[in-house]
Amino acid sequence: MLKHWDLFLAPYKQAVEELKVKLKGMRSQYELKSTHSPIEFVTGRVKPIPSVLDKAARKGIPLDRLEEMQDIAGLRMMCQFVDDIPSVVEILKERNDFEVVEERNYITEKKESGYRSYHVVLRYPVQTIEGEKKILVEIQIRTLAMNFWATIEHSLNYKYSGNFPKEIKERLQRASEAAFQLDEEMSKIREEIQEAQVMFSRKKEK
Template sequence: MLDAYKVESLLSEVFEMEGLSYHIITSRAKTIESVKGKVSKDKYDKPKEQIQDFSGIRIITYVEDEITKICEVIEKSFQIDLANSSNKSDDLGIDKVGYKSVHYIASLDKSRLKLPEYKQYEGKCFEIQIRTILQHAWAEIEHDKNYKFTGKLPPDIGRRFKILSGVLEMADREFNNISNEIDLISKGTLESTQKGDFNIPISSTTLTQFLSTKFPSIEKSGYKLIPDTDGIVIGEMERFGLNTLEDFNNIIPNDFDETFISAIDEDVYEFGLVRRLLIINDHHKYFTQANTQKFDVWSPTANDQKEYGFFKHYGIDWDDIEQNFNVKICDDES
């Protein structure tokens, strides 16, 4: 039997190299009781050869388009037993709803079996299931409740399950469409900003793309630009009076990129970068209008000469800010 955890780790590495997005990968090895249950159904006359899912890996994605990309990588990375693999969506046909998932029966390909650590797994199969979060939720609920009704639900409840499956399928499709539209916005922002067109409304998506395009030196210096997933700084920008990327671009000093890079020595949060720009542009407006929620505001520690030098370069005195504005100052950037 192939170690399920080893396949899980292998898939994680492959997906990371390919830059694929997904929610989670889990693995399991069939229990002795489960195997005995399969054998007892008289479906197998040679269980060791015919049962192909002693090891199982489940990949949960966020949206349906991720399944397509993951399938392409799996088919490229493993030997697939197409005769025993299936797409449950295709099995449903056009007039039914229900369980949806892609199932592969796979084994390691010849190139990987040449490696000493994998040679022992020659001829060993494993199952890979791929489904979205919503498909997974429906399948798990139906499986659990079916089990409690000894494999068959009362007709009325069974019908309601099928209807719910249809609703979740529609929701899955809409999540996928929204995800694609966000990607299009990001692509459009990239193309526009590269042309110097910043007349684009500020949102989490457009801000992230703008910052990565405007300050490529951050990544070139080996640091990551970490998105503001909560959108807090978007609200601060709006209260500051910035509605478009053009508005934001106009307050960025010409020497900011160089000065900022010289002051950092770790990954950068978007809200830390944006707040610096708002503060050095008009610290009075920032602390009286933009920061109305009184979020903790980072300030340089006494020993952080790089940061003090950065703000001093733009005429900012942190002692004056603490004395004149009713804000809570903390030692760590927030």
């Protein structure tokens, strides 16, 4: 049974590793041009088998149709500024090595919990010894502040199984607004921040 799951997850693992290299490479190209990179850093993971099975049960997805699940393979692209997020989305849509099949904007349309992020679902072709296999990959694009909030909320979600006490729920919502306010304030002094970062980088190179 474990071998079966290893075979099933193999192309997803391959997709995550390949996309991490490609997307990190985009950041390197900005650095070589000495221009601001809208990509701060990239992380990726493949859902553990218990999480895949749990979500399939919750969503009523039959085991023979798990390929329909959009986030078995997942990446996160972090941005310094909210304004960088549309730029990253456009960069992804312009590439010809995968296809963007769905977008979900949880920044302008935040979730009730306070969750903010921009989700892009790709159809990515993986080359295997049995030929090409196209799989779905979800990329979450968010600022560092949004990621901090989402990471905390995700941990608490496991503790309370989604049934947050009223006080915790209200504090999370207030924290979400505070994180978004931080992002907006940083956007207002974006030029100053970028100028300072360039000066700091030059100083390190000396």
